[in-house]
Amino acid sequence: MTAHPKFDVQRIRQDFPILSQSIRGKPFVFLDSGASAQKPRAVIDAMRNAMETQYANVHRGLHWMSERTTESYEAVRDTIALLINAPSRDEIVITSSITASLNLVAHSYGRSALKPGQAVLISGMEHHSNIVPWQMLRDAHGIELRVCPITDAGELDMTAFETLLADGKVGLVSITHMSNVLGTYTPAERIVRIAHAAGAKVMFDGAQAIVHRQVDVQALGCDFYCFTGHKLYGPTGIGALWARREILESMPPFMGGGDMISSVTFEKSSWAAVPHKFEAGTPAILEGIGLKAAIDYFRAIGYEAISAHERALTEHAIARLSDIEGVQIIGRAQDRGGVISFTLDRAHAHDVATLLDRQGIAVRAGHHCAEPLMHRLGLDSTARATFGLYTTHEEIDVLAEALTKIRKFFK
Amino acid sequence: MSFDDLRDLYQGVIMDHGRHPRHGTRLQSFDVTAKGDNPMCGDRVQIWLKYAPDHTIADAGFEARGCAISIASADLMADVVRGRSPADTKALFDAFRAMVRTGICPDHAGDLADPLEKLKPLLGVHEYPSRVKCATLAWHALTAALEGVQEGSSE
Ligand SMILES: Cc1ncc(COP(=O)(O)O)c(C=O)c1O
Numbered sequence: 001m002t003a004h005p006k007f008d009v010q011r012i013r014q015d016f017p018i019l020s021q022s023i024r025g026k027p028f029v030f031l032d033s034g035a036s037a038q039k040p041r042a043v044i045d046a047m048r049n050a051m052e053t054q055y056a057n058v059h060r061g062l063h064w065m066s067e068r069t070t071e072s073y074e075a076v077r078d079t080i081a082l083l084i085n086a087p088s089r090d091e092i093v094i095t096s097s098i099t100a101s102l103n104l105v106a107h108s109y110g111r112s113a114l115k116p117g118q119a120v121l122i123s124g125m126e127h128h129s130n131i132v133p134w135q136m137l138r139d140a141h142g143i144e145l146r147v148c149p150i151t152d153a154g155e156l157d158m159t160a161f162e163t164l165l166a167d168g169k170v171g172l173v174s175i176t177h178m179s180n181v182l183g184t185y186t187p188a189e190r191i192v193r194i195a196h197a198a199g200a201k202v203m204f205d206g207a208q209a210i211v212h213r214q215v216d217v218q219a220l221g222c223d224f225y226c227f228t229g230h231k232l233y234g235p236t237g238i239g240a241l242w243a244r245r246e247i248l249e250s251m252p253p254f255m256g257g258g259d260m261i262s263s264v265t266f267e268k269s270s271w272a273a274v275p276h277k278f279e280a281g282t283p284a285i286l287e288g289i290g291l292k293a294a295i296d297y298f299r300a301i302g303y304e305a306i307s308a309h310e311r312a313l314t315e316h317a318i319a320r321l322s323d324i325e326g327v328q329i330i331g332r333a334q335d336r337g338g339v340i341s342f343t344l345d346r347a348h349a350h351d352v353a354t355l356l357d358r359q360g361i362a363v364r365a366g367h368h369c370a371e372p373l374m375h376r377l378g379l380d381s382t383a384r385a386t387f388g389l390y391t392t393h394e395e396i397d398v399l400a401e402a403l404t405k406i407r408k409f410f411k
Numbered sequence: 412m413s414f415d416d417l418r419d420l421y422q423g424v425i426m427d428h429g430r431h432p433r434h435g436t437r438l439q440s441f442d443v444t445a446k447g448d449n450p451m452c453g454d455r456v457q458i459w460l461k462y463a464p465d466h467t468i469a470d471a472g473f474e475a476r477g478c479a480i481s482i483a484s485a486d487l488m489a490d491v492v493r494g495r496s497p498a499d500t501k502a503l504f505d506a507f508r509a510m511v512r513t514g515i516c517p518d519h520a521g522d523l524a525d526p527l528e529k530l531k532p533l534l535g536v537h538e539y540p541s542r543v544k545c546a547t548l549a550w551h552a553l554t555a556a557l558e559g560v561q562e563g564s565s566e
Contacts, residue, residue: 380453
């Protein structure tokens with residue numbers, strides 16, 4: 001597959017100052033974007049500019065600086081709405097991460113809309129952040145937690161999925177849109193269709209998917225979608241939750257404090273309108289400004305070009321790694337993206353990661369915050385290479401050569 | 412192909428003990444046993460100890476699943492603790508842990524100098540703080556065995 005005509009990865013790399021470094025005297029090969037992505041100059045500049053020229057608390061000052069800061073912070077809401085094609089900016093709740101988004105829904109929606117005896121359905125390839133909040137809800141509120149198994153290829157078992165929904169007890173399906181271990185995309189439209197037919201709402205964990213594939217919440221037809229900023233080339237400490245307005249309106253607040261109220265007396269407080277009802281306290285102002293810059297940067301390149309580039313990278317990586325004796329790629333989903341977990345027969349994943357690091361290559365190794373999935377796969381850990389829009393074919397070649405060398409070293 | 416750039420942590424000693432441990436078997440006859448588990452990386456080890464009549468360690472064996480560092484460390488440990496009293500072994504662990512955390516081999520006169528010299532190939536892990544726990548896992552299990560508990564803690 002050839003790269004998109006508009007897409008010049010070398011030019012893009014120049015936008016990411018960190019990539020020009022050397023690590024241990026070797027060019028820095030960063031294959032850990034799935035854990036957290038690097039930041040383009042546009043993000044760095046936007047955050048620095050705000051601190052140098054335009055910063056005050058938002059939503060409350062009656063002075064020029066506060067008004068301007070509020071405008072530039074609030075702009076991220078419009079940008080996120082555009083990114084995921086939300087019908088309204090008021091349906092975008094700004095959180096501190098996807099973990100915060102998932103906990104918000106588990107706590108607020110989970111304890112109000114879901115009744116004891118109802119069930120939440122997740123999958124066998126969830127990140128811990130889409131497991132633990134539901135266990136906490138189960139223990140506190142008496143809901144049942146169901147887990148849809150995955151197939152040996154690393155895809156959602158859709159027959160089991162339908163069966164698990166059949167008794168009509170599932171109130172919410174909360175499922176990853178793309179596995180952070182296997183790279184599998186889940187069949188989102190189909191999930192929504194089946195779940196809705198069984199009377200369940202659907203939430204997607206878009207932490208990985210949104211980085212690689214255009215997300216249109218209206219086309220997907222889901223009820224909730226969440227993501228985290230730092231994987232999308234933005235800063236840490238900021239994420240978002242989208243949900244349909246009527247759902248958000250029916251949900252009680254999660255945290256109480258400033259910014260989320262319309263009035264407070266000692267007897268009673270009333271809540272601000274959505275989305276502010278869910279945004280207690282001073283928000284991550286600089287991070288909001290940074291995330292807007294990241295999304296603007298990303299959208300200017302465009303999903304079409306980014307997806308084509310990453311598809312080509314993924315194909316190249318699968319071909320190169322499959323060629324190395326002793327390397328096993330974990331997961332063989334039909335619909336997959338640039339997240340590749342693998343094992344090497346002679347060396348443990350941690351040794352592989354450390355020895356790759358000696359050669360300037362950053363990968364992640366471990367259970368990737370998905371221990372139940374590791375058990376399902378019968379593995380303790382894998383090494384994982386993940387790609388970003390700045391990843392090159394040459395970097396994958398460097399990885400392949402380094403793995404070959406490590407295997408020889410462990411002969 | 413030159414492996415020079417790979418060798419600083421993965422020296423010959425570590426590769427050798429990590430891949431072909433001498434003490435990597437369960438003892439047929441033992442007095443205490445304990446497990447160590449490192450859920451963050453999936454490393455697991457079980458230690459078996461046989462005491463001599465004077466309550467020094469007569470023999471140590473282990474079974475482990477994990478990386479080369481954790482296995483090499485368990486093997487070197489099983490080697491150096493033989494003939495030592497529990498108190499002596501704990502002092503050695505303290506010195507070893509300080510070494511892998513700081514990268515400095517503590518200046519120990521007398522009794523500990525020799526075993527620390529043997530453990531020195533593991534010193535390089537200090538450069539990888541997240542891997543220090545690989546090097547200390549077997550020692551935590553050993554400490555648990557000496558204290559008569561089933562399960563060791565980890566870093
Ligand atoms: C699929 C998935 N869900 C959730 C998360 C959690 O993201 P965060 O730690 O930013 O909340 C991650 C990132 O590690 C992820 O890959």
